Amino acid sequence: MPPGTGRHVAIIGAGAIGVISAIEALRDGHRVTLIESAEPGGTQAASYGNAGWLGSHSVIPPAGPGLWKAVPGLLMDPLGPLAIRWSYLPKAMPWLARYLWSGWTRAKVEETARALRLLLNDAPVLHKVLAEEAGLSGLIQCQGLLHVYPSRAGFEAEKLAWEIRHHVGVRWIELEDQDLRRREPDLDPRYCCGVLVEEGGHCRDPGAYVGGLARHAQALGAQVVAAKAEGFDIRGGRLRSVVTDRGEVACDAAVIAAGIHSKALCASLGDRLPLATERGYHVVIEGAEVGPRCAMMADRIGVSWMRGGLRAAGQVEIAAVDAAPDWRRADILRDGLTALFPALAPNIRKADVRLWMGHRPSMPDGRPCIGRSRATPDIVYAFGHGHVGLAGSARTGRLVAQLLSGRETEIPLAPFDPRRYL
Numbered sequence: 001m002p003p004g005t006g007r008h009v010a011i012i013g014a015g016a017i018g019v020i021s022a023i024e025a026l027r028d029g030h031r032v033t034l035i036e037s038a039e040p041g042g043t044q045a046a047s048y049g050n051a052g053w054l055g056s057h058s059v060i061p062p063a064g065p066g067l068w069k070a071v072p073g074l075l076m077d078p079l080g081p082l083a084i085r086w087s088y089l090p091k092a093m094p095w096l097a098r099y100l101w102s103g104w105t106r107a108k109v110e111e112t113a114r115a116l117r118l119l120l121n122d123a124p125v126l127h128k129v130l131a132e133e134a135g136l137s138g139l140i141q142c143q144g145l146l147h148v149y150p151s152r153a154g155f156e157a158e159k160l161a162w163e164i165r166h167h168v169g170v171r172w173i174e175l176e177d178q179d180l181r182r183r184e185p186d187l188d189p190r191y192c193c194g195v196l197v198e199e200g201g202h203c204r205d206p207g208a209y210v211g212g213l214a215r216h217a218q219a220l221g222a223q224v225v226a227a228k229a230e231g232f233d234i235r236g237g238r239l240r241s242v243v244t245d246r247g248e249v250a251c252d253a254a255v256i257a258a259g260i261h262s263k264a265l266c267a268s269l270g271d272r273l274p275l276a277t278e279r280g281y282h283v284v285i286e287g288a289e290v291g292p293r294c295a296m297m298a299d300r301i302g303v304s305w306m307r308g309g310l311r312a313a314g315q316v317e318i319a320a321v322d323a324a325p326d327w328r329r330a331d332i333l334r335d336g337l338t339a340l341f342p343a344l345a346p347n348i349r350k351a352d353v354r355l356w357m358g359h360r361p362s363m364p365d366g367r368p369c370i371g372r373s374r375a376t377p378d379i380v381y382a383f384g385h386g387h388v389g390l391a392g393s394a395r396t397g398r399l400v401a402q403l404l405s406g407r408e409t410e411i412p413l414a415p416f417d418p419r420r421y422l
């Protein structure tokens with residue numbers, strides 16, 4: 001489609017998914033208006049505070065076989081790495097039941113892993129190219145991702161996940177004690193086993209990356225409207241406008257990329273999708289002087305150097321979107337950091353520690369929704385990326401543009417079809 005002859009597309013939400021969808025839609029010749037109620041890539045967005053992993057191998061959904069056996073323990077331990085707030089349990093039950101069911105068998109997990117592999121494949125390279133184009137190349141590093149374990153048994157305990165990763169084409173290098181020590185001299189010697197996934201990459205400031213991509217979209221011609229989208233004007237099955245708290249944005253296509261808040265917008269169209277928040281936290285130690293050489297995952301904590309300091313991100317808390325943060329979870333991340341890098345402890349007392357809580361927009365099966373609304377083919381859904389939305393945003397943006405232009409999508413969209421839950 002030649003430039004300028006496309007549709008006028010309103011994209012709701014300027015997180016990673018929205019801004020990259022905007023760039024790709026502009027590339028396809030569409031006119032784009034980005035509707036964002038806060039700052040693109042600001043602290044309200046999951047895209048701001050994540051661990052920065054561009055894990056093309058992050059294909060294993062959160063729920064796996066046998067997780068149901070752990071549920072009583074999860075309920076009893078409010079500060080465990082995966083916790084469910086008692087008061088929220090009745091509301092969370094339908095989502096939790098689907099979550100457990102989606103990982104009930106190995107076959108189900110493999111099906112999701114195959115789909116996510118297609119979505120995430122080449123994620124670091126796709127982001128590198130985007131960042132270079134937008135003048136942000138220093139923010140994307142393609143130097144691999146490392147998983148570390150305190151024993152060989154720790155690695156063996158995740159055998160199923162690594163077997164499935166292998167089946168879908170992920171390759172890695174296993175590091176024994178000495179190799180690991182050489183690569184990671186600050187790591188506590190108790191960690192004696194590592195898995196290096198060389199194809200992995202890392203973003204050194206996800207918030208700045210998304211903010212920079214939003215400015216790039218503007219430079220390419222997108223208009224940014226500071227408003228909250230509240231609904232849609234659809235007549236005769238065709239979209240006329242997005243209704244916002246600041247008036248209507250006339251358009252002939254729209255993309256819902258509003259992260260966790262996508263649920264209400266879809267419900268206004270009659271599509272009641274089981275999107276829930278898996279709340280997560282981070283701590284950033286400004287001025288930290290020791291830490292990992294390679295972005296790493298240990299004890300379910302993602303640790304990486306950011307431009308602003310050393311960041312530890314993780315924790316999954318099933319609670320209401322508007323419930324107050326439980327900052328004890330951030331303390332757990334901070335203590336996890338000192339357990340990994342003991343020499344950091346005196347540093348932490350001196351340093352400025354910044355805390356953050358955000359919402360992973362999660363579907364029960366760990367797969368996003370990418371596809372058309374039932375109300376009208378003019379509205380495209382692009383949300384629900386859960387734990388892998390930063391990595392998955394690059395290809396999702398391309399898929400959104402392909403849907404808007406009526407082109408064949410570069411990967412099959414059936415596994416991500418919102419109708420699987422309608």
Ligand SMILES: Cc1cc2nc3c(=O)[nH]c(=O)nc-3n(C[C@H](O)[C@H](O)[C@H](O)COP(=O)(O)OP(=O)(O)OC[C@H]3O[C@@H](n4cnc5c(N)ncnc54)[C@H](O)[C@@H]3O)c2cc1C
Nearest residue numbers: 013015017037046047050051053229259280388389390391
């Ligand atoms: C602790 C933690 C660690 C993570 N680590 C990683 C990681 O290492 N790698 C990875 O790939 N993923 C990671 N994730 C997941 C990733 O951050 C998310 O999947 C991703 O950021 C979701 O992007 P999004 O654009 O869909 O949503 P968001 O980034 O939340 O953006 C949505 C935007 O929509 C706006 N908005 C909402 N409602 C409206 C409305 N009605 N009108 C207008 N605007 C609206 C919001 O203000 C926001 O800016 C992590 C998440 C957390 C919480």
